[in-house]
Amino acid sequence: MKILVIRRDNIGDLVCTLPMIRRLRESWPKAWIGALVTSYNAEVLHDNRDLDAVFRYTKAKHLASGESSWGAMAARLRQLWQLRRLGIDLVLLPAGGTQASARRMAWLVGAKRVLAQDDVAPDPVGLHEALRTANFLRELGLPHTRLPAAEIVPHASLLADARVKLGEGRVLGIHISARKPSQRWPIERFIELIRKLHALDPALRFGLFWAPGASDNPLHPGDDAKAQQILDACPDLPLVPMKSHTLAGLIGGLAACSQVLCSDGGHMHLAAALGKPIVCLFGKSDAERWHPWGVPYRLLQPASLDVNDIPVEEVLAAVQGLS
16 A cells, blocks of 8 residues: 655644654555655654655745745646656545645545545544544544654754764753744743753753744744843853754754753654653643643643743743653
8 A cells, every 4th residue: 555644734733743654654564655745844754764755845935045936836746746656545634624735736646545634523532633633543444542652863963963062961952932922931031040950950951942043034033132142141051052044953953952941832842752851831822732742741831821921930840840
């Protein structure tokens, strides 16, 4: 059997699909299993042992300067024709919703069967995105409960570089960026937290991660200024800047940490898929659906659904409790 999984959305969504792909491989070890994803998140599938092939395409909004939208469209059609020639038996569309574009891709691939989330009855017990994603395993007659943890593989060279940069001993990775305003913890509290953790445990080292770039970038706003503010406030502490311009670099850096503190987002799911214990700050986000999958975690979410209302003491206790 030849199976193609199409996942066109964000990094965290793709990470939450990995337990389902692992279950497919466990159930059908001799099947050919491929994935069609965007170039934006394809690095999540680097060296994935459950996949025979990874196909990537670039969305128009992710085109680099000078890249042609017509050229990207032509490349996508060539790729879909390549997939059509493989003779795909089954296309799986794990994301919810109508997925018009993904269904159109499945039609162009010429799959004998297409199965999407909307084609099967929802499981009222499967609240986490990993379980929602795997919901149609029931339709295929496969076990859909007790899913394994997600797993991603960093590039060995990038992991080695990050370990050299971060130094020996325990490292707390701190990611300060978040897409939603309700998920952005104040910079002053990060500074206070780092100082208090250092006073309690001088041997603990810190890796500082953030979305690179300027805050006024309309396509990819970044937190360079906020990161520099933290670094300037902690010149005497073992705090290492881990600026990552690529997804591969971010994965390698997080893999070198012992545990991670962050807000809900793609980086949180990456850390979970790397097996890192996590303290996560949730604002206006569905914690039941998006909490870290398969790893120990401490989740802090105030009644106001705004992380600004989480005091330093609560985060400090959570980090210490995770150790």
